[in-house]
Amino acid sequence: MALKHSKQRDMIKEFLMGRKDHPTADVVYANVHIQYPNISLGTVYRNLSLLADLGEIKRLRLGDGVDHFDADTSPHYHFICSECGSVIDLKMNSIETITDIAGADFDGQIAGHVTYFYGTCGNCSKVQSAAHSAH
Amino acid sequence: MALKHSKQRDMIKEFLMGRKDHPTADVVYANVHIQYPNISLGTVYRNLSLLADLGEIKRLRLGDGVDHFDADTSPHYHFICSECGSVIDLKMNSIETITDIAGADFDGQIAGHVTYFYGTCGNCSKVQSAAHSAH
């Protein structure tokens, strides 16, 4: 049961901390694999899950069918672009009150909420308006 | 391209309209299969996706790795119980303002948000406190 140190886990965490684009498990694998060629995909999955269970990273489910991971565990929200799929941190005021609003007329215990926003990111918006004006 | 009528699709929609528990594709299959024994699982999946694309039903992704479906397309929010997995409609005031809050300092276009709440449902809360007081 006692946790043992592993180079693979260190590299996975370190890689994730150096990124702000919320990569998926296979992106983590592809990158760590460059510096540590015989790491296995199973090890990446196992450690991402372990780190998430320990609370050292966060697992993001953003409706695209693949889990994303984030080394930033501070409370914040995400935007996923419907065009290019990129995941972006949102700087925004707190919306924590929604848990109270939801619990006002409910007989269970609300522990929390999952929220993410979607639409067209800044880059894709620019590309679209450029393509439009070119016609 | 023109849509053609099918008994299978009717039965799937009808079944879904008679339920308020947001079943998954295989639950839909298991039930419709009773009255229409040679319907295939692929047909259930295809029609659920088609109906969702047409906007006649809603596809719910609630973080449990399986898609749920809801015949109620009016805007409302869901609660998923971490104990028993049941999905419950929430009657609550609007939280639509969160889209504006999120968009205040963002350079893309926010089209909408996905929010669901989790915790312990009323039933499971009762069971827990009963088990606790029995000690």
Place this chain on the structure above:
DNA sequence: AATATAATAGTAATAATTCCTATTTTTATT
């Protein structure tokens, strides 16, 4: 150094969902 145990690599298995194709249904037209 010896031992115990956690972690790994590599592969097999699982689960949800989508894809494929020959056949059947539906719908429009005669």
Place this chain on the structure above:
DNA sequence: AATAAAAATAGGAATTATTACTATTATATT
């Protein structure tokens, strides 16, 4: 009612993300 065109189906194969299995290796403890 018969014909023809297109959509939908059944059944099974394929895909994708993820987890499980197991013999071997790495880590930590005495």
